[in-house]
Amino acid sequence: MSTLKGTTMTTAVTARDRGAGLSTASLLVAKRAVLTFLRTPQLIIVGTVQLVGFLVTFRYVFGGAFGDYKGLAYVDFAVPGFIAAGVPFTLIGTAVVMAEDLHTGFIDRLRSLPSPSAAVLTGRVLADTVVLAWSLAVATLVGFAIGFRLHGSVLQGLAAFGLCLLFGLAFSWVFILLGLVARNGQAAQGLSLLVFPVTFGSSAYVPIDGMPGWLRAFAENQPVTWMANAVRALTLGDKAVPVLGHGAGYFVVRALIWSVAIMIVFFGLAVAVFRRG
Known part of the structure; x- marks a missing residue:
């Protein structure tokens, strides 16, 4: 790991001396993060198996309890929502890695180099996007293997996948x-558990019709529900309106608004905290 960090910093200096800016430095930091992921089997297993394990559990353990929803098989209802809600879970490691890099002084060493310090953040986001794409691709294939079927077009399916990546880009920040x-890995992992009430208090896994009034009000007006319904509507195609009450466009627009809002707010906050040191 130390050799990899040293190589990254040396390359960053060389690139900067040649007139490289934020984009090149960001790519170098992203490369370092992706290589760390690939060279650490534990991260690959946890990042992939965890999401798949939850998906299979909900399909076979809880699927029989819920049954069909408005004529739609539970697996076709749950898989799109599960994949959308799985985005924040997949990115929990981002908080831990960022805190550890800060705690070990790696970020301070990057700050001392003649390269843009913001590359630490943008590079991390680029790496997250690559890792997230891998995890979502595996989860999607498993979804098809356990019975999920795409009712919309292939183009709509790809749009749903892209929407999940955009959602991940927002949640990376x-x-x-x-x-x-948090500034240390253990505290960061604890803070990241705040994602549980947001994901489980949504329409990702079950319809919100049967929720208590107070919980339903929360579920109807939070980003995971809009994203889950947007992905679900795209994969349902013509069945979206009978099942969800609206077409894909209705949910996609609102999911995009939430994603952009989250990105703007937390990007600003992250940059402010990072600059304060």
């Missing part, structure tokens, strides 16, 4: 902020 605030 949330977890970067948590890591910067």
Whole structure:
């Protein structure tokens, strides 16, 4: 790991001396993060198996209890929502890694180099996008293997996948902020557990019709529900309106608004905390 860090910093200096800016430095930091992921089997196993394990559990343990929803098989209702809600869970490691890099002094060493310090954050987001794409691809394949079927077009399916990546891009900044605030891995992991009430108090796993009034009010007006319904509507195609009450466009627009809002707010907060040191 130390050799990899040293190589990254040396390359960053060389790139800066040649006139490289934020984009090059960000790519170098992202490369370091992705290589760390690939060279650490534990991260690959946890990042992939954890999401798949939850998916299979909900499909076979809870699926029989819920049954069909408005004529739609539970697996076709749950898999899109599960994949959308799995985005924040996949990114929990971002907060931990960011806090550990801060705690071990790696970020301080990068700050001392003649390269843009913001590359630490943007590079992390780029790496998160790559890792998230891998995890979501595996989860999607497993979803098809356990019975999920795409009712919309292939293009709509790809749009749903892209929407999940955008959602991940927004939530990366949330977890970067948590890591910067926590400043050590254990605290960052604890703070990241705040994602549980947001994901489980949504329409990702079950319809919100049967929830208590207070919980339903929360579930109807939070980002995971809009994203889950947007992904679900895209995969349902013509069945979206009978099942969800609206077409894909209705949910996609609101999911995009939430994603952009989260990105703007937490990007600003993360940069402010990072600059304060």
